[in-house]
Amino acid sequence: MGRKNNKIKNLFNGVGGAFIALIVMVVVLCVFTNTFATRLNLVNLLKQITCNCLLSFGLTCCLITGFPDLSVGSHVALATVEVCMYQNLGLSLEVSVLLTLIVGIIIGATNGFIFSRTEMPAYIVTLAMQNVLRGIAYVLTNGGAVIVENDVDRKFFNLANATILNWIPYSTLVLLVAFLIINTLLRRTVFGRHMYAVGGNSSTAIYSGIDVKNIRMIVFTISGFLASIAGVLTASRVYSGQPTTGVGFEGEAIASAVLGGVSFTGGVGTLSGSLIGILIMGVMSNGMNLLQINYYWQLVVKGIIILVAVYMDQVKRSKTK
Amino acid sequence: MGAEYIVEMRNINKSFYGAKVLHDVNFKVKAGEIRGLLGENGAGKSTMMRILNGIYSKDSGQIFVDGVEKHFSLPKDARDAKISFVHQEIALSGNLTIAQNMFLGLEKTKGKYFVDDASMRESAKASLESLNLNLDVDTLVGTLSVAQQQMVEIAKALMQDAKVLVLDEPTAALSEKEVRFLFRQMRRLKEKNVAVIFISHRLNEIQEITDSLTVLRDGRIIADGVPTQGLGSEEIIAMMVGRNVTQFYGSEKPHGTDEVVFEVKDLTNPVLDHISFQLRKGEILGFGGLVGAKRTELMSAIFGLDEIDSGELFLDGKKIVNKNPKQAIQNGFGLVSEDRKRNGLILVHSIARNLTLNVTSSFIHGIHYDKAKEKSIVDEYGNKLSIKMTGMEQLCQYLSGGNQQKVVIAKWLASNPKVLIMDEPTRGVDVGAKSEIYQLMSKLTSEGISIIMVSSELPELINISSRIAVMHEGKLSKIFEEEELARYGTDDLQKEIMFYATGERE
Secondary structure (H helix, E strand, O other): OHHHHHHHHHHOOOOHHHHHHHHHHHHHHHHHOOOOOOHHHHHHHHHHHHHHHHHHHHHHHHHHOOOOOOOHHHHHHHHHHHHHHHHHOOOOHHHHHHHHHHHHHHHHHHHHHHHHHHOOOHHHHHHHHHHHHHHHHHHHHOOOOEOOOOOHHHHHHHHHHOEEOOOEEHHHHHHHHHHHHHHHHHHHOHHHHHHHHHHHOHHHHHHOOOOHHHHHHHHHHHHHHHHHHHHHHHHHHHOOEOOOOOOOHHHHHHHHHHHOOOOOOOOOOOHHHHHHHHHHHHHHHHHHHHOOOOHHHHHHHHHHHHHHHHHHHHHHHHHOO | OOOOOOEEEEEEEEEEOOEEEEEEEEEEEOOOOEEEEEOOOOOOHHHHHHHHOOOOOOOEEEEEEOOEEEOOOOHHHHHHOOEEEEOOOOOOOOOOEHHHHHOOOOOOEEOOOEEOHHHHHHHHHHHHHHOOOOOOOOOEHHHOOHHHHHHHHHHHHHHOOOOEEEEEOOOOOOOHHHHHHHHHHHHHHHHOOOEEEEEOOOHHHHHHHOOEEEEEEOOEEEEEEEEOOOOOHHHHHHHHHOOOOOOOOOOOOOOOOOOEEEEEEEEEEOOEEEEEEEEEOOOEEEEEEOOOOOHHHHHHHHOOOOOOOEEEEEEOOEEEOOOOHHHHHHOOEEEEOOOHHHHHOOOOOEHHHHHOHHHHHHOEEOOEEOHHHHHHHHHHHHHHOOOOOOOOOOEHHHOOHHHHHHHHHHHHHHOOOOEEEEEOOOOOOOHHHHHHHHHHHHHHHHOOOEEEEEOOOHHHHHHHOOEEEEEEOOEEEEEEOHHHHHHOOHHHHHHHHHHHHOOOOO
C-alpha cells in the first residue's frame, strides 16, 4: 500500500497545484451547472479533448527534448483533408487512414531532418512548415471543406463518434494507448532517458556519446505521427476535411504541457503532468461553454490562466533554490 | 586623507536565513596595498566583498572608508565612496562598443535626455590610456579577447577614480600571458596608491602579486594583513583549510608501468600538427601549455568530437578509430571536459540521472528498468568519490563546484574507462575538493586506469603528472620523462615548461 501511494505521488510529482486547480474546477462546475456532470457532457468532453490531447503528448516529447513543434495545428488541418480526399478517390477507410498516418510520419521526419541537420532553430523550421502545410491543405481543397461521399456503414463517422456502452468514445481508447506507450517510453527506456538528456543539455549529451541528431529526428517524427492521428479523429468528429481548422492548436497543446509542469527550456516534465494540463484546458473550455461565456472572452480567460499558472510554477521553482 | 587604512570593516556580522555566514569579521587595507583574499568556497569571501560593495547589507558592524564611517545600501553608495568591483563573470555587452560599455548605466547626457557620445568617448579614451591599453573605444566588445574585456572592465571600474578596486577571480579565464599583463596593471595601480583586493584560488598567483593576505575560514578571519613574503604554499593552505595538508597533492606521484596502453601517431587536423605520444598504464600524463596551445582540441580529436585528417590511434597495440564520442566510449575512453556546466552536467537533472548517463543501458533493457541496480551504481560511485548530497534525487544545479566536478568524474568512472582524459580537472573547485580529486586520481592510476590530464596550473601539473607533455600552437614541443622531472627543482621546472610552452624552445 505504501509503495503504491508512493507511486501515485511520483506520478503527480511537481504538478500538485495544477491537480488541485483541476479538482476545484470540476467541483465548481458540478455545483454551478446542472449539465456538467451528465453522461452526455462527459462523453462530449472526452471527444473534445482528443485532438489537443494527442498534440500535447507530442509537444510534451518535443519540449522535453528541448524544442517546440509549431507545425501541428496546420498538420491537423491537412490530415483532415487528406483522410477525406483519399476516401473520395475510392480508397477504403483503412487504406486512407494508413496513408494519412504515413504522410504524417513523413512530415514529422522532414521537420526533424531539417532541424537536426541544419541546426536552424526548431521554431523557425516548424513555423515555416506550419505555413507550407496550411498552404497545401488550401491548395488541395481550394479553401473549401471536403465531405466524404461514400462512407460505408458510417465507419468513418464512428471512428471518433461511436462510444463503448454509451460512455467511452473509441477515440479515448486511442488516447489511452498513446499515453501508455509514450509514458513507458519516457520513464522506462534508454531512449526516453536520452530525450531528457538532450533537452537538459545537448552538449553534455554529445559528450556522452548520445546521437543527438537522431533523437531529435525521431521525436519530431513522433509529433508528426500524433498530429496525423489527431487529424484523422478530428475529421471523423466534424465529419469532413476542414483546411481552416487547427489554427492555434499548437499554442493550446504547448500551454497544456506547460500547465502540467513541462519546462519550456527542456529536460523537465512528465506525461502525467501534461495529462492534467490537458484536462484543465479541456474542462475549462467545456465549463465556459456550459456557463455560456462568450467565446471571445473565453480566449481572454484562457490566456490569463496560462500566465498565472506558469508564473506560479516559476515562483515554486525559484523557492526550491 | 590621513587615516591609516583606506578601508576598514569592523566586527561585521551577517546571517542568511538564520545561518551565520560572517562572524565578527575585521578587515583592514592600506592605500597602495595589493591584498590577497583567500578562503575555500563558502568561507564567506564573496559575502564579505558584497557587503563592502553595497550588494548585501550587514547585520551589524561598521565600515570606514578613509577613516569616515559609511553606510552602503546600494552598489551606487560604494561607487560614490570610490570602491569599485570587477566581478568574476564579465558583465559587458558584446554588441556595444567599449565606450558604450564603460558608460552603461552612467551615460553622460546633453540636456536631460540626449546621449553625449563625444564626451563619453573622450573619457573612455583617457581611461584606457591611463592603463596603457592600445584599444579603439569604438571597437565592439564582442570582438575583444577575454583578457581585453577584463581590462575594459577594470578601466570602467577605475574611471570613477576608484581608491579601492576589488578583483574577484580575474585570472580564471586568462592565459598566462594575459595574467602577466593584468599583474603589470595591478602594480601600476599600486603605484597610484590604489588599494587592490585580489581574490584567487591560484596560490602561485597570490604568492607572486600580493603584498599581504587575508584568510577566511567558515566565516571567520583567520589572518588579516599577514605579509605574503615568506609564506609557503603549505602554510597558506593550512590556514585556509584549518588542517595540515602536508599531503595536498597526494602521497606520491603515480609512476605507471612500462606497458603502453594508448598511442597517438602523427595526428593531424586543421589545428593539430603531427602529434605523437604514448600513454603508459597507470600513469598520469600531464599536458601543459598556454591557453590557445590547442590541448583541448587535441583531446576533442582523440575523443571523436573533432575530425581527424590523418594519423592513427592504438589501444593496447591495436589500431582503433574514434569516429564519434559513442565509439570512443565503447573503446574505453572517458572525457572530463574543462567546462562542466556546458559539457559535463545536465544541471536541471538529478545526481542519479547525471551519474548514470553513460551507463543507462546497463540497468534499462527495453522497458525493463532495474531501479535497484541504478541505485547501487549511484551508491558505489557516490561513496567512492564522497559526493556530498542530500540524496540521489538532488538536482546538480544545487551542488557546489567541487561536488559537481565529482559527479562528472563519477559519471565517467561508471563507464569503466581504460583511458580517462581530464581537462582542467580542478577548475573552479575549492582547495579541499581539489586535494580530494588529486588523491582520487592517484588512486585510479593504482587501479590500472591511465589518465591524460590537461592543466594550466603549473603547480598542479608538476606535482601530479608522472610525465609532462608541453604543447605550443598545435604542436607537441616536448615531453618531460620521469627522470628529467626528478632532476629539476620546482622553480627550474616551471621555467623549463614555460620555455617550451611559449615556443622559445622547440
